[in-house]
Amino acid sequence: MSSNKTLALKQKQLALFSIESCIGNTLLDYDQLPRFLHGRNNKVLTAAQHAELPYRQVALSDGEVFQIKPAEIEEPTAEGEAINRKYIYPGTRESIVEEAIIDFAKKGEFSWDVGSAGYVYDGSGALKVLFTMYSLRKHLTERGKEYKFTELREALSVLLGARYKRFFVGEIKVGNSIFRSARKEFHYLSAIGTLSTGDQMDSPVKAADVIEVTLSNEATQKIIAGDYRTYDSRLSLSMDSPVARYIYKKLSQKWLNVNTKGEAGMHYEIRQNETISDAGYPLSSQATKRNSTMLSAIDELTRKGVIEPLKSVHVVEQKRGRKIVEVKMLVFPTQDFVDQQISASIRKKKNSIAMKKM
Numbered sequence: 001m002s003s004n005k006t007l008a009l010k011q012k013q014l015a016l017f018s019i020e021s022c023i024g025n026t027l028l029d030y031d032q033l034p035r036f037l038h039g040r041n042n043k044v045l046t047a048a049q050h051a052e053l054p055y056r057q058v059a060l061s062d063g064e065v066f067q068i069k070p071a072e073i074e075e076p077t078a079e080g081e082a083i084n085r086k087y088i089y090p091g092t093r094e095s096i097v098e099e100a101i102i103d104f105a106k107k108g109e110f111s112w113d114v115g116s117a118g119y120v121y122d123g124s125g126a127l128k129v130l131f132t133m134y135s136l137r138k139h140l141t142e143r144g145k146e147y148k149f150t151e152l153r154e155a156l157s158v159l160l161g162a163r164y165k166r167f168f169v170g171e172i173k174v175g176n177s178i179f180r181s182a183r184k185e186f187h188y189l190s191a192i193g194t195l196s197t198g199d200q201m202d203s204p205v206k207a208a209d210v211i212e213v214t215l216s217n218e219a220t221q222k223i224i225a226g227d228y229r230t231y232d233s234r235l236s237l238s239m240d241s242p243v244a245r246y247i248y249k250k251l252s253q254k255w256l257n258v259n260t261k262g263e264a265g266m267h268y269e270i271r272q273n274e275t276i277s278d279a280g281y282p283l284s285s286q287a288t289k290r291n292s293t294m295l296s297a298i299d300e301l302t303r304k305g306v307i308e309p310l311k312s313v314h315v316v317e318q319k320r321g322r323k324i325v326e327v328k329m330l331v332f333p334t335q336d337f338v339d340q341q342i343s344a345s346i347r348k349k350k351n352s353i354a355m356k357k358m
Helices: 004-016 046-051 092-105 133-143 149-161 215-224 233-239 242-254 272-278 287-303 335-357
Strands: 025-027 044-046 056-059 064-069 071-078 081-089 116-122 125-133 165-170 173-174 176-180 189-196 209-213 228-230 268-271 315-321 323-331
Touching: 004 071, 004 116, 004 215, 025 092, 025 215, 025 242, 044 149, 056 272, 071 149, 092 116, 092 125, 092 149, 092 209, 092 233, 092 242, 125 133, 125 215, 133 149, 149 189, 165 209, 209 215, 228 242, 228 335, 233 242, 242 268, 242 272, 242 287, 242 335, 268 272, 268 315, 272 287, 272 323, 287 323
Parallel strands: none
Antiparallel strands: 025 228, 044 081, 056 064, 064 165, 071 081, 116 125, 125 209, 173 176, 189 209, 268 323, 315 323
């Protein structure tokens, strides 16, 4: 395939990604990884603390282990002579900023004449998202998330510096050789820069600088390949519970045969402990706290119109002796969520047909 045709295919896919009627895109599989630690404790480490614990691991329900390395952040001391180093794990703040960046990418190509956030793609393989700090803060404030500019800048630095790895525990024997199955280390953002608006005198962009975020190859390829699913990004960003946001994305990605007609797909099973852990949320040793975390997420999904109110008859506790080891919950969709999934499937099919015609 010629380079011109390859570029045309990529530009076509980006146009489909940012189609005007799109309410949001969640990257398949990628958005289901616990890349963020949502607990409040031990997310900011000193150099000494980091030396003792250089990474965190989350055991995934599919048998894999997900490893997170924090970002190294340098900042001057009060005297301005020395440099302090601290290590920050990506958390809820970073997950929200990352989601907003992808949301900006769906707004279409960035133009100085228009001035609103958008993407730039030159065919070299790097997808860039451009926006101002003001537009980022405004975007999040409109969804009930208040952050100072300094907090947002730090969040971008943490997203840039954090690293991830996923692998299977144990060893795999192939013939007479033994291998440890591991995937290479990856990250989400590959670069962050600024573009001066000084030469754009007629542009409606009022900020002194425009932030230019270059997505990693992993994230870019998800978008270029159409490996995403429609979901309501405004609804997701407005959620208070990180677990609720994780479940909503999972339901949007996995619950493809959803219906309210009593057919296969009329309900979806959620495992409490598995879900909390996979979401990157601390799994308490106390059953009551685990249950409280999950019910809070379920309640928010109900209030947001994603699922119907949970009934006690649809909650089953699994016990080992007197100890509750897992709780299974059957959730049922609202008609609004069914309509979202139907529209998402139609869009996915149209995208596939359009790409085949290229």
